[in-house]
Amino acid sequence: MSMEREGECPNCGEVTFYRAASTTLHLGEKVKWHCPNCDYGFVRINGIDSSTAEA
Known part of the structure; x- marks a missing residue:
């Protein structure tokens, strides 16, 4: 698995996330x-992430 992932941060708009742990x-x-x-x-x-979860 890669150490970077593309996606837009909802707080600051950054487009790259970094893998912190697994x-x-x-x-x-x-x-x-x-x-x-x-x-x-x-x-x-397993392919489902918490960034799309509704609060």
């Missing part, structure tokens, strides 16, 4: 992504 769970691979400008982060597990 681990394997029974649900699949869990990867934490962070914005280098504002430290916004989200988690992606």
